[in-house]
Amino acid sequence: MSHQKRLAILVGGGPAPGINSVIGAATIRGILDGVEVLGVRDGFEWIMKGNVDHVRPLTIDEVSRIHFRGGSHIGISRANPTKDPQHLENTVISLLRLNVSQLVTIGGDDTAYSAMKLEEKAQGRIKVVHVPKTIDNDLDLPGYVDTFGFQTARHIGVGLVKNLMVDARTTSRWYFVIAMGRKAGHLALGIGKAAGATLTLIPEEWGEGHIHLQVIVDTIVGSIVKRLSYGRRDGVAVLAEGLVLSIPPDDLAQLEDVERDAHGHVRIAEVSIGEILKAQVQARLKELGIKTTIVAKNIGYELRCADPIPFDMEYTRDLGYCATKYLLSGGNAAMISLQGGQFVPIPFKEMLDPATGRTRVRLVDVASTRYAIARRYMIRLRRDDFDDPHELAKYAATCRMNLQDFRERFEGLIKAEPPPLRMEGMPGGGLRSDDLKTNPGPEKAANPEAKPSKKKS
Numbered sequence: 001m002s003h004q005k006r007l008a009i010l011v012g013g014g015p016a017p018g019i020n021s022v023i024g025a026a027t028i029r030g031i032l033d034g035v036e037v038l039g040v041r042d043g044f045e046w047i048m049k050g051n052v053d054h055v056r057p058l059t060i061d062e063v064s065r066i067h068f069r070g071g072s073h074i075g076i077s078r079a080n081p082t083k084d085p086q087h088l089e090n091t092v093i094s095l096l097r098l099n100v101s102q103l104v105t106i107g108g109d110d111t112a113y114s115a116m117k118l119e120e121k122a123q124g125r126i127k128v129v130h131v132p133k134t135i136d137n138d139l140d141l142p143g144y145v146d147t148f149g150f151q152t153a154r155h156i157g158v159g160l161v162k163n164l165m166v167d168a169r170t171t172s173r174w175y176f177v178i179a180m181g182r183k184a185g186h187l188a189l190g191i192g193k194a195a196g197a198t199l200t201l202i203p204e205e206w207g208e209g210h211i212h213l214q215v216i217v218d219t220i221v222g223s224i225v226k227r228l229s230y231g232r233r234d235g236v237a238v239l240a241e242g243l244v245l246s247i248p249p250d251d252l253a254q255l256e257d258v259e260r261d262a263h264g265h266v267r268i269a270e271v272s273i274g275e276i277l278k279a280q281v282q283a284r285l286k287e288l289g290i291k292t293t294i295v296a297k298n299i300g301y302e303l304r305c306a307d308p309i310p311f312d313m314e315y316t317r318d319l320g321y322c323a324t325k326y327l328l329s330g331g332n333a334a335m336i337s338l339q340g341g342q343f344v345p346i347p348f349k350e351m352l353d354p355a356t357g358r359t360r361v362r363l364v365d366v367a368s369t370r371y372a373i374a375r376r377y378m379i380r381l382r383r384d385d386f387d388d389p390h391e392l393a394k395y396a397a398t399c400r401m402n403l404q405d406f407r408e409r410f411e412g413l414i415k416a417e418p419p420p421l422r423m424e425g426m427p428g429g430g431l432r433s434d435d436l437k438t439n440p441g442p443e444k445a446a447n448p449e450a451k452p453s454k455k456k457s
Contacts, residue, residue, distance in 0.1 A: 005101035007327065009058070010040035010047075011076045012111030016133045016149025017308035018316035019106060021067035023074060025320030026104050026131075027058045033328050038098060039074035043107075044114065047094035048081040055098060067313055070305040080110060082117045092122050102127045102327040104320075108134035108147075109359040112335060116348040116359075119333045127332040129323050129345075131316075135303060137186035140351060140360035143368075145339055148319060150187065152312045153180075153303040157191040160299050161236060165195065168234040173293035174224065175236045176281075178274040180300035184363045185240035189374060192238035199223045199378040200238040203246040204364040206416055213251040215413070216243060217280045222381035222410050224285065224292060229398040233292065235379070241300075244273040252276075274298060288399035372421040383414045 007030045009023055023039070030037040040047060041054035058074075066073050081087040095103060103126055105115040112130045119128040132139045135153035137146055157179060164175045177197070179188035185202025192200030201216065220237055227235050244252075252271060274296030285292050308316065315338070322343045323336045334345035353360045364371060385391050386407065396406035 004034075004036060004099075006036045006038050006099050007102040007104065007324065008038040008040050008055070008095060008098065008100040009074065009104045009106070010043050011072045011074060011133075012043040012105060012107035012114065013076065013078060013134065014108070015071060015076055015304040016135050016147075017070050017152035017304070017306050018148040018312040019072045019076070019133060020063075020069055021308060021313055021316035022104075022106050022131050022133075022148070022320035022323070023058070023072070024063040024065075024067045025317040026324045027063045027320075028060050029321050029324040030328070031058075031060055033324075035102075035328065038100065042075040043077040043079055043111075044081045044087075044091060045077040045079035048079060048087040048091045050090040050094055052094050052097055067317055068307060070307045078110075080114060082114050088117060088121050091118055092126065095122075095126055100126060102324075104129055104131060104323045104327065106131045106133050108132070108136070109139055109361060112139070112348075112351060112359050116333070116351070119348065127327055127330075129327055129331060129333075130335045130348075131319050131323050132335055132337065135187055136181045136184055137190075138181070138184035138361050138363070139335075140362050141337055141346075142339055143362075143365065145337060146315075148312055148316045149304075149308070150190070151315075152306055152309045153187060154190040154194065155309050156303045156306045157187065157299055158195045160302065161191055161195040161197060161238065164297070165197070165236050168236055171293070172233040173295060174234060176220075176274050176278055176294060176296045177236060177238045178241050178296065178298045178300075179238055180303070181240045182242045182245060183361050185242060186362075186364055188238050188240035189364055189371070193374040193377070195236075195238075196377065197238045198227060198235035199380045200240075200374065201243060202240040202364055203242045204366050206246060210248045211243075211246045213247050213276075213280065216247070217277065217284055218410060219380065219413055220277065220281050221284050221288075222413060223379055224281070224290070225288070225395055225399050226381060226385070227379050228290065229394045239273065239277065241273060241298075244271045244276075272296075288401070290399060366418065369421065369423065372418055375418060376421065381410055381413055383417050386411055386414065 009026055011019055027037045037058045038055050039058045046054040063073065081091045105111055105128065112132065115128050115130040119126070132141065132147045133149055134147045135149045137150040139147050141147065161177055164177065168175050179191055181187045185204055188202050189200055201219065223237065224235065278294045278296045282292065282294055318338055319336055326336065326345060331345060333348045335348065335351060337344045337346055351359045385395070392403055392406065396403050
């Protein structure tokens, strides 16, 4: 079969549950159609250097059961051929030397961009399709379409947070759980909301601009104070790692324990947001006379290579099948998606953000009902807390402050609070901002010792 045109598969970026399902399904579909399928080892790493030795044929027997397992059967890397024109040229030449005429790439937004530039460089000699993969769930797909691996990562993450919640209550401590998602907070919100974490913070909450470190610290401190006022010394905060990119560099530059480059600039990529927030929150609580044990824990690597749950197994096998079928039917230059159970190719050119020239990133929609409900279930200072003198007095007493000082310190946090939740079609025009607190009360559900609010609806 060596004289025939071949189909190649490669994986870029970071691992995500379901990669092997795509590889297996794409391989089987290609071989059954009489096409030889090659697995390109370690993404673009070798072929962009002109090295074609790390490539091997894939067989049905070899891949027929790999969909049960996490990781990548053909490896993975973050090598990027678009940074150097020669690397891009080498990639095209390497694939042509291997007699490859169709290529399936599997990866996130960076790999999608590489696939698009590779297809352009090949000028019709190689047809390329991309299968979207990322536990960050941040590729530009319709809001109801998840990227593969996200649901498995959330599932595993919720299990970890559930265990931490039990430990937190048993030991009367707080956990700051840092979830992956440098550009978007989908995974943090998905884990935090499903697990019933005390609060979840994502960068989208504060919009596109910078958010000062002190605001994040005060938000967490306010949550700890409010929780403590109801007799609970424990809690779990789920924090998106992308928060660090929203903090002005000048805020971080004032800290002593952050890594700097040779010019003294803070290395943002190396900042441990969990440890920084732990230190800052503990210092602030100490000023308020509150002693709390805090543990910062990153979860991410535990999620990326987990065996996929059935949802992702089925989803990714469908994506792999569609990718090969589309290529062998003459398709090209598109990202493969399933929307409402139907195959929908998304042309590469529609994936670009005109402002950046890069693939678009899907952020959490903080104006959605889903996010509004998540906020109502968090224990954090809210607008109605400052309207209730009895609640406010309780919080102020907890941190040994008078009412006016407490208000001056923390009332500014509610500026970013979403407007009251309104649901079309409901009698009376929808839910008021405090309805979920009084009917019957998520804070009471999350904190059985808490007394429900007396306010009338």
